[in-house]
Amino acid sequence: MGDNAALKQQIKALGLTQGELVKRMNNVLESLTGRYGTVSERTVHNLVTGKTSWPQAKIRAALEGVFGCTAEQLGFTPPRSAQRPARPEDSMRRRTLFAAATGSALGAAGMISSRPKVGSADLARLQASFDALVTADNVGDTSLEANALRLAERALYLQQEYTASDRVRSGLYLLSASFTSTAMWAAVDRHRITQAQRHRERAITLAGLSGDSGIQFRIWSHTAILALQRENYTEAVAAAAAARNSSITRKDPLFASLAHARSAGVHATAGDRTAALRSLKAAEKSWDRSEPQTWRPSWMNFYDQAELDGLSAITHIHLGRYAEAEACTHRALAQLRPELRRNHVYYTAQLALTQLLQGDVEQACATALSVAGETTGRAEKTLSKFDAVLGRLTPDSREARSWREYRSNTAKGFIV
Structure with missing residues (x-):
C-alpha cells in the first residue's frame, strides 16, 4: 500500500x-x-x-x-467486518467506546448514576479556553483551527460522558458551537473552503441545540463570507439575511450594525449597489444606537468603530468607490486597537490595494511592503489581487519590478 x-x-x-x-x-x-x-x-x-x-x-x-x-x-479504510452505514450517533458512540477501552471510570449507559458531574467550574474553564482562542485569532495564530476543534471535542466529551444540569448542558452545547464556529472562521480566513463547510454543518447543529441566538448569528454571518468565496452570491445574500434577521439583532443594535455592515459587502460583491449603500447607512444608524460598554460574547469584542470603517471600505472597493474606500481604511487603521494585529495587517493590505486602484503606484507599493512579510489568509489574498492589478496597470515600472522581486524572494523563503 x-x-x-x-x-x-x-x-x-x-x-x-x-x-x-x-x-x-x-x-x-x-x-x-x-x-x-x-x-x-x-x-x-x-x-x-x-x-x-x-x-x-x-x-x-x-x-x-x-x-x-x-x-x-483521512484516507483510511475499515476492514470489511467493520464497515456499516454511517449514523449521526456514530461519532458520540466512538467516544464512548474509546473511553471504555482506555479504562475510563465513566461507565456505560447502565451506570449513568455513577458518572461524575460537570458543573459551572468546568464551564468557566472552557470559557477561559475560548477567550484565549479569541485572543489567538486577533494576533493571527495559524494553529487556531486545530486548537478550536480539539476544545470542541473536549466540550462534547463532557456532554456525552458526564451528568449535568440542563443549564450546564446548554452551556456545553454553546461552547461546543463556539469552538466549532471558531474553527469554521479560521478555515474561512485562510480560504480552506471544504474544511469551513464541514465545520459549518457541525456548528449549526450544535448552535441549534444550545438555543443561543448570538452564536447562530455568528455562524450565519460567517456563512455569508464563505458563500462569497465559493462565488455563490444567492446563498451569500440569504445567509446575510439570516444573520440580519436573528433575534439577537432585534435586542442589540451592535449586532444589527455588524449584520448590516456585512450585508453591505455581500450586496456590493453581488452587484447590487442600491442595497449595498442602504445597508451601510443602516449599519451606521444601528451603531449610533448601540451601547459599546454592554457585555457581549468575547468573539464580538472585535466589532467597534474601526471595524465598521473597515467593512465600509470593503463595500466601497466592490462598488468601485476607491477614494471612499481609502478614506474609510485610513480611519479604520487610525482607530484600530493594537491587540488586533491580524486586522491591522489585513486592512493595511486593503489600503495598499485602494491606493493602487487610484493609480498611486509608489505609495501603494510602500504600503504593501510594510506588512508583506506578515500576510496570511484574507490579507494574503488581498495582496494577490494587488499583484494582479499592479501587473495590469504598470507591469514594467520600477515599482512593479521591485515588488515582483520581493514577492519572488519571499516565496522562496529568502530574507529581504
Whole structure:
C-alpha cells in the first residue's frame, strides 16, 4: 500500500510536521481521557506511509480531533467486518467506546448514576479556553483551527460522558458551537473552503441545540463570507439575511450594525449597489444606537468603530468607490486597537490595494511592503489581487519590478 495521500494533504494544509502532529494527537487524547497520549512519531510514520490502513480506536479518535473529519475522510479504510452505514450517533458512540477501552471510570449507559458531574467550574474553564482562542485569532495564530476543534471535542466529551444540569448542558452545547464556529472562521480566513463547510454543518447543529441566538448569528454571518468565496452570491445574500434577521439583532443594535455592515459587502460583491449603500447607512444608524460598554460574547469584542470603517471600505472597493474606500481604511487603521494585529495587517493590505486602484503606484507599493512579510489568509489574498492589478496597470515600472522581486524572494523563503 502506498502513502496515504488524503492524510498527507490534511497535514500539509495545517502546516504540521510529523512531530507537531504527534503532539496534537496526544493533546486530543489528554482532553478525552485526562491522560496525555502515547502516540509516537513511528505511529504517525505508519499512518502517513500507509503501513497502517485502519488505526486503532484511540488513534482514530485522536486523528478526528486534530483534523475535524472522519478516519475514512483521512484516507483510511475499515476492514470489511467493520464497515456499516454511517449514523449521526456514530461519532458520540466512538467516544464512548474509546473511553471504555482506555479504562475510563465513566461507565456505560447502565451506570449513568455513577458518572461524575460537570458543573459551572468546568464551564468557566472552557470559557477561559475560548477567550484565549479569541485572543489567538486577533494576533493571527495559524494553529487556531486545530486548537478550536480539539476544545470542541473536549466540550462534547463532557456532554456525552458526564451528568449535568440542563443549564450546564446548554452551556456545553454553546461552547461546543463556539469552538466549532471558531474553527469554521479560521478555515474561512485562510480560504480552506471544504474544511469551513464541514465545520459549518457541525456548528449549526450544535448552535441549534444550545438555543443561543448570538452564536447562530455568528455562524450565519460567517456563512455569508464563505458563500462569497465559493462565488455563490444567492446563498451569500440569504445567509446575510439570516444573520440580519436573528433575534439577537432585534435586542442589540451592535449586532444589527455588524449584520448590516456585512450585508453591505455581500450586496456590493453581488452587484447590487442600491442595497449595498442602504445597508451601510443602516449599519451606521444601528451603531449610533448601540451601547459599546454592554457585555457581549468575547468573539464580538472585535466589532467597534474601526471595524465598521473597515467593512465600509470593503463595500466601497466592490462598488468601485476607491477614494471612499481609502478614506474609510485610513480611519479604520487610525482607530484600530493594537491587540488586533491580524486586522491591522489585513486592512493595511486593503489600503495598499485602494491606493493602487487610484493609480498611486509608489505609495501603494510602500504600503504593501510594510506588512508583506506578515500576510496570511484574507490579507494574503488581498495582496494577490494587488499583484494582479499592479501587473495590469504598470507591469514594467520600477515599482512593479521591485515588488515582483520581493514577492519572488519571499516565496522562496529568502530574507529581504
